[in-house]
Amino acid sequence: MAHFIDIWVNCPDRETAGRIADACVSDRLAACANILAPITSRYRWKGAIETAKEVPLLLKTRAEHFNAVCKAVRKLHPYEVPAITATEITHADQAYADWLRSETKEPA
Amino acid sequence: MAHFIDIWVNCPDRETAGRIADACVSDRLAACANILAPITSRYRWKGAIETAKEVPLLLKTRAEHFNAVCKAVRKLHPYEVPAITATEITHADQAYADWLRSETKEPA
Amino acid sequence: MAHFIDIWVNCPDRETAGRIADACVSDRLAACANILAPITSRYRWKGAIETAKEVPLLLKTRAEHFNAVCKAVRKLHPYEVPAITATEITHADQAYADWLRSETKEPA
Numbered sequence: 001m002a003h004f005i006d007i008w009v010n011c012p013d014r015e016t017a018g019r020i021a022d023a024c025v026s027d028r029l030a031a032c033a034n035i036l037a038p039i040t041s042r043y044r045w046k047g048a049i050e051t052a053k054e055v056p057l058l059l060k061t062r063a064e065h066f067n068a069v070c071k072a073v074r075k076l077h078p079y080e081v082p083a084i085t086a087t088e089i090t091h092a093d094q095a096y097a098d099w100l101r102s103e104t105k106e107p108a
Numbered sequence: 109m110a111h112f113i114d115i116w117v118n119c120p121d122r123e124t125a126g127r128i129a130d131a132c133v134s135d136r137l138a139a140c141a142n143i144l145a146p147i148t149s150r151y152r153w154k155g156a157i158e159t160a161k162e163v164p165l166l167l168k169t170r171a172e173h174f175n176a177v178c179k180a181v182r183k184l185h186p187y188e189v190p191a192i193t194a195t196e197i198t199h200a201d202q203a204y205a206d207w208l209r210s211e212t213k214e215p216a
Numbered sequence: 217m218a219h220f221i222d223i224w225v226n227c228p229d230r231e232t233a234g235r236i237a238d239a240c241v242s243d244r245l246a247a248c249a250n251i252l253a254p255i256t257s258r259y260r261w262k263g264a265i266e267t268a269k270e271v272p273l274l275l276k277t278r279a280e281h282f283n284a285v286c287k288a289v290r291k292l293h294p295y296e297v298p299a300i301t302a303t304e305i306t307h308a309d310q311a312y313a314d315w316l317r318s319e320t321k322e323p324a
Binding site for chain 2: 265
């Protein structure tokens with residue numbers, strides 16, 4: 001199976017998540033984007049523990065596109081250090097895997 | 109540790125997610141099912157970028173049951189190509205791993 | 217890339233999720249914690265299929281801290297067998313990976 005990943009990006013709001021989703025899907029950097037329900041985040045930033053409302057965005061794509069997606073996210077995300085991580089899709093229904101491949105661009 | 113996975117299925121609504129959850133848990137194809145809050149999905153389908161409300165379903169099971177879960181999902185899911193993917197559970201609290209094993213059927 | 221993981225803990229309510237989040241972030245066992253929207257869980261417990269409202273908690277940390285996080289969760293979680301699993305973060309934006317490392321304690 002080609003190498004697919006789930007890329008998770010925590011966004012400050014739905015609008016930012018929507019802009020990143022549209023940019024990545026229309027550029028075929030991701031086959032699909034899911035904007036999840038809001039979350040409450042706790043994290044340490046410059047010595048203090050902060051609380052923030054965030055919106056998770058999940059992008060499904062080929063592993064080769066991770067860096068290009070990071071670049072696209074950084075262009076549209078207001079944070080100094082946006083949370084962009086990915087986990088490997090180790091199993092996929094065959095028809096869905098074929099669709100993921102057909103809807104993402106070939107690696108350069 | 110036996111090989112466990114998180115299977116993610118995007119469903120059109122809570123009812124479909126509930127039916128799939130019940131079928132997989134009662135058949136011991138999954139130890140547990142979580143129906144998450146609704147999401148907004150953006151994806152390309154037959155050339156156009158579509159937006160849809162979906163409901164994610166998360167099933168925890170043994171990796172050996174992935175294909176059987178795909179089969180069960182396709183029976184109950186209305187989409188032509190349902191999104192069924194999985195990521196590997198690389199770490200699990202021992203007592204929970206034992207429970208996951210005890211609540212899923214032995215591979216054939 | 218140092219070895220980072222996403223640890224998922226299903227909690228009975230937001231208060232329990234909040235207590236675990238605060239304990240792990242303040243002890244630098246996790247760099248950040250996300251409390252997700254409530255979920256509906258279906259699972260088999262002592263022979264019967266149960267339904268419960270739960271709240272997922274996601275903790276990002278170094279893989280070496282998994283057992284210490286399990287210990288911290290068990291101290292604060294009311295279940296006999298709390299669901300504590302993790303998936304490997306296979307890709308991370310470099311600046312974010314550096315931040316994850318800087319906000320989690322060095323392994324003992």
